[in-house]
Amino acid sequence: MNVYVLGVAMHPGSASIDDKRLEEIVHDTARAALDDAGITRADIDHVTLGGCDELDGRGITSMLMAAPAGAYLRDEMRVTDSGLMALCMGALRVATGRFDCGLVVSWNQTSIGSVEEVTRMRAEPFTLRPMGLNRAVTDGLFAQAVARGTGTTEAEVDARVQRRMTAAESNPRRASSRGRHTDAGQPSGYVAYPLSGRQRAPVTDGAAALVLVSEQWLAAHPQARPIARIGGAAWGVDSYRLDGERLGSLAVYKKAFADALARAGLDSLAELDAVELEAQDGWYDAAFDKALSAPPQVALSPSGGAWAQNPYFCTGLINAVEAVLQVSGRAGAVQVKDARRVAAHGTHGFAQQGHAVVIMERAAA
Template sequence: MVGLAGWAVAACGSGPERLDVPLGVHLAARAALNHAGLSRADVTGVVLAGSDAWDGRLISSMHIAGPAGGYLRDETKVVDDPSVALASAVWRVSSGADRAVLVVSWHSPAESDPLNAVSPDPEPVFSRPVGAHPLAAEALAVTRWLEAHGLSADRFDSLTAFLAPDKADDDRLWFTPLRAAHVAPVDGAAVAVLVSADGARVEIKAVDFATDSALPLEQHPDPVGRLRQRILARTGSDPAHAEVVETTDRTVFRLVMAASALGLGQPSEVADAVIEGGLPHLQPSGGLFRRNAGYAAGLERIVCAAEAVERGAVSALAHCSYGRAGQGHSLTVLAAPL
């Protein structure tokens, strides 16, 4: 069995009471080890998930590998969603190459403004398909989804007020139809998860991925549904039937998009069901509108799912959506160890 022996989240970001990134990473890694009842001597490898652009640093792993526990240990860095880093650690442990691996990701708005950091990426001089600004790409993907289901953005005003009552009146238009109130604010955090074959608190039943086109208008209509069917074929159980479902709801629209794709309800019904308490197993943690670790959000979602299992849930599903246009998806199925 491969599972999660321990995990932790340490806040880091802007403000006088926030931690800088290396210290936040160190504290998260140490807390994860304490939660697992292990020491750094028990760890045989470290997998880091970080983005130089979002970090505001060059080769960010050079700054973070030591605080994360990678000194004199095998270290791997992925520049994709941290759920991919978790999968890498799972494969390493299940193959017998490692006995315990720390998976660490981080994000700090204090290091660089996320939206400004990636603004230069859509290079107008070269023809390479580097993609649009993340908010523009998200707006295109959301618009296409709304049109496909015959919905208007105004239909989600009540859900916006429910998820973010403090900013529901923020009518700043970023990219049609995205308003500032639609987007979860980034708090910043360092997240550490220990993957271990022995002594796991939570079993990892399955991990799978689906990657679509980075161009919103060329994406397939239901990548998450296909991913759900693959998990069903592999495990014999529908991931949508998990007692807890956590997803990267970086916008109010993404919450409904994920829930409907996972079979929790029709798009026109999910928003009302969330408000009325009809889907209590969806985002019991409060989602990214309560705590958004930015680039590290995918791993933070897995931590929230693991916490639900530790509290007594028999099974939990973490759905991670990533990429400029939400073209990447992962499903991680967790369960109480037998």
């Protein structure tokens, strides 16, 4: 897949961005990505959006967000699963040969409403919704499966969370705690046994954007210098059921990584320098880490992951930006030395039902 990243941007994250409309957040992020790429909106021929109607509190959110994202009078497509799935779609569009230069933009202003209430309304309406099933409950069920299946303890999870928080403190792109968030102030006790509030990454406001170009576009613009190449990508969706087999096997998660590695021409995880995981709490962090069985030299979530910045719907795309910054040597204080290949992981759905993996490679000099 000869698809290259020419520029990236992420909006400064915050618990609540109160001084901008969502349109302004998205516009500023798309503009920053174009500036980073050294091009203008006139150079792009398409835009791929990642946006969620329910979380934005709008019907057909792309009707309002397409123009601020740069899609006015441009070919536009929207993905509703997650920000990283938007990147997968954007890369495929370039890989078809029909498009040459485009933007991938995703966002989430989670402070406008409760993520828990939005996810509650996504439950099957006749049985599960009356039970009060929401993100916290399904994450608690996942945590139970991890504890029983792998022997993971609450103390181990707490230690993992502390490590991620320490890494996040070093990340210059970490979200500020400015403003009040609707889901802030989670109790330190259990929210859904054995998951406690202190083990969950706080959700934030934010946005991310990448400029993707084809090999043909680069040949026609020799002055342009890509900062990364997409080596491979893969994704999958597991069963909607919340039984022990689905929660404990992580079959789709493992397959997404295996397929992405194969498409990048890599034999094993040992050929990666880092993996940016989307783990919304410490139990996911433990389960994903153990399922990967990555060797010690592969850094896991050097950015701090969701504890650095977690605009929920587009956290996976934030991970992709962090991966690009790593392979281009621009990650700052969280830079992994001589990083050449970094995987970005994103999830969506109840108990992280869907998974996507994109492998970023250092662009040839």
